[in-house]
Amino acid sequence: MQRNNLRKWSLLLGAVAIVALPMPSWAQLTKYDLESRMGVESHVGNITGHAKAAKADYRRYCVVCHGELGDGNGESFPWIDPKPRDFQLGVFKCRSTPTGTLPTDQDLFDTLARGLDRSNMPQWSTFTKQQRADLVAWVKHFSPRWTNEKPGTPITIPPEPEVTPERIKAGRDVFARVQCWKCHGVLGQANGPSAATLTDDLGRPIAAYNFTEGARPKCGDTDRDIYRIFMTGLDGTPMPSFADNIKPDEAWDLVFYLRTLMSQNSKEKAMAKQLGLKPVDPNAPAGQQ
Amino acid sequence: MSKRYNFAAVLSAVVLICCGALILNQNVNAAGEGKITGTVKLDGPAPHMKGIDMGKDPYCAKAHANDPAHLETYVVGADGGLANVVVYISEGLSGSAAAESSATEPVFDQKNCMYTPHVLGLTVEQKFKVTTSDQTTHNIHPLPNPMTGNIPWNQSQPPGAAPVEKSWKAPEMIPVQCNIHPWMHGWFAVVKGPHATSDTKGTYTISNVPAGNYTVTAWQEAAGTQTQKVTVAAGGAGSANFTFKPK
Numbered sequence: 001m002q003r004n005n006l007r008k009w010s011l012l013l014g015a016v017a018i019v020a021l022p023m024p025s026w027a028q029l030t031k032y033d034l035e036s037r038m039g040v041e042s043h044v045g046n047i048t049g050h051a052k053a054a055k056a057d058y059r060r061y062c063v064v065c066h067g068e069l070g071d072g073n074g075e076s077f078p079w080i081d082p083k084p085r086d087f088q089l090g091v092f093k094c095r096s097t098p099t100g101t102l103p104t105d106q107d108l109f110d111t112l113a114r115g116l117d118r119s120n121m122p123q124w125s126t127f128t129k130q131q132r133a134d135l136v137a138w139v140k141h142f143s144p145r146w147t148n149e150k151p152g153t154p155i156t157i158p159p160e161p162e163v164t165p166e167r168i169k170a171g172r173d174v175f176a177r178v179q180c181w182k183c184h185g186v187l188g189q190a191n192g193p194s195a196a197t198l199t200d201d202l203g204r205p206i207a208a209y210n211f212t213e214g215a216r217p218k219c220g221d222t223d224r225d226i227y228r229i230f231m232t233g234l235d236g237t238p239m240p241s242f243a244d245n246i247k248p249d250e251a252w253d254l255v256f257y258l259r260t261l262m263s264q265n266s267k268e269k270a271m272a273k274q275l276g277l278k279p280v281d282p283n284a285p286a287g288q289q
Numbered sequence: 290m291s292k293r294y295n296f297a298a299v300l301s302a303v304v305l306i307c308c309g310a311l312i313l314n315q316n317v318n319a320a321g322e323g324k325i326t327g328t329v330k331l332d333g334p335a336p337h338m339k340g341i342d343m344g345k346d347p348y349c350a351k352a353h354a355n356d357p358a359h360l361e362t363y364v365v366g367a368d369g370g371l372a373n374v375v376v377y378i379s380e381g382l383s384g385s386a387a388a389e390s391s392a393t394e395p396v397f398d399q400k401n402c403m404y405t406p407h408v409l410g411l412t413v414e415q416k417f418k419v420t421t422s423d424q425t426t427h428n429i430h431p432l433p434n435p436m437t438g439n440i441p442w443n444q445s446q447p448p449g450a451a452p453v454e455k456s457w458k459a460p461e462m463i464p465v466q467c468n469i470h471p472w473m474h475g476w477f478a479v480v481k482g483p484h485a486t487s488d489t490k491g492t493y494t495i496s497n498v499p500a501g502n503y504t505v506t507a508w509q510e511a512a513g514t515q516t517q518k519v520t521v522a523a524g525g526a527g528s529a530n531f532t533f534k535p536k
Binding site for chain 2: 235
């Protein structure tokens with residue numbers, strides 16, 4: 001009887017250890033810490049958001065996923081993939097600011113309206129602007145990073161040039177040179193040689209974005225959004241920033257080329273077809289595709 | 290009455306001289322600073338390090354065609370010397386000595402789809418460079434715990450890319466990885482004050498150590514940490530040898 005119990009316990013403990021080990025949880029703030037940051041504000045245009053004012057909305061709409069302490073450990077945690085974000089870490093995917101920096105209030109505000117495609121994070125576009133600004137302040141109050149640092153300086157995006165067949169071809173050369181295809185695949189199907197082993201910053205498996213499935217990018221689907229995505233990276237994921245290695249003009253070329261991979265019809269897709277543009281050759285040495 | 294004044298004057302003069310001597314003494318130390326040396330060994334046979342299949346990237350595979358790559362969790366020399374152990378002073382440094390950071394800018398290179406060095410010792414706020422010698426794109430992706438104040442970032446480095454210059458805000462052993470080449474795994478070992486990393490003979494030398502009594506910590510990525518007490522005389526050498534058991 002006793003031995004049986006012992007076995008049960010060690011099995012249970014073992015199971016807990018296995019589940020617990022590969023998932024580092026860094027959150028360590030308490031309710032008390034959070035109370036002291038209730039005065040956090042956000043500034044979006046001429047609206048000022050107040051954390052305090054969002055308490056009820058957060059309870060009602062967000063807590064099931066993001067949890068009481070903002071650590072992403074809400075009731076839905078076990079059933080959701082990708083996992084709800086841990087706001088205590090202050091690490092965000094959709095930013096106009098360089099990798100390793102905090103997003104602007106406007107970035108978070110826009111994210112709330114947009115939602116995050118390919119995840120359970122809904123759109124909150126029916127909320128008033130004031131409600132969203134308050135929620136942004138509330139999201140910020142979970143991380144001490146907002147006390148210790150300023151948001152990064154948004155990257156500059158030059159005006160979008162006219163798309164031409166030459167630009168699309170040049171964009172393909174950028175895609176080849178910096179090797180986006182290692183993860184995204186030569187056709188953008190998220191099946192590059194490195195795709196299978198990708199993990200996020202918490203060690204959880206993550207898929208690269210598949211351009212061909214019709215899903216919108218999480219961080220927006222305008223040309224400017226796509227420009228911003230690969231020039232800032234999606235922090236917390238394998239998707240790196242290319243800001244140091246793609247010039248602004250080339251970045252626009254790349255945006256045009258990415259459009260040719262997407263399933264939606266576009267000017268770019270039509271031009272590529274007319275050009276008879278071939279996918280990049282993964283076997284050519286780097287820099288010479 | 291005047292006698293008493295005299296006494297006070299003499300006393301304050303003595304106090305002043307003593308203070309001056311103490312301050313001077315500090316300077317003398319800075320000039321003739323000591324060091325801590327020693328050897329790090331692994332107890333028992335070196336654990337088997339799995340070979341790395343770089344087939345996913347022909348460039349990487351070719352670079353290792355005649356020299357197969359292995360994981361670097363334990364790098365053990367001929368005499369059991371254990372490399373890549375970071376030895377640093379964990380207790381006993383004065384605030385200024387702990388804040389001091391070396392003027393040189395260490396380099397973390399991506400070469401033949403491996404990190405050289407595998408472990409880069411750094412002090413808090415010390416600038417370092419990440420470079421690439423490879424003809425394939427890497428992404429350099431450190432994974433610190435954001436709660437420490439160190440912030441994760443993720444930057445690509447295609448062939449010929451300029452170095453990335455960074456620093457860290459807080460002491461932490463930070464794993465770094467390349468998502469494109471998942472076998473690439475290294476460390477930024479961020480500590481306060483003077484430190485050294487053992488070579489393949491297992492030897493290390495921490496220089497610029499002021500005289501004092503210290504606790505010295507040796508950190509190995511898989512085997513963990515060990516500590517020892519060490520005394521360094523002005524301009525002299527303290528010694529601490531460590532033996533790790535593989536885990």
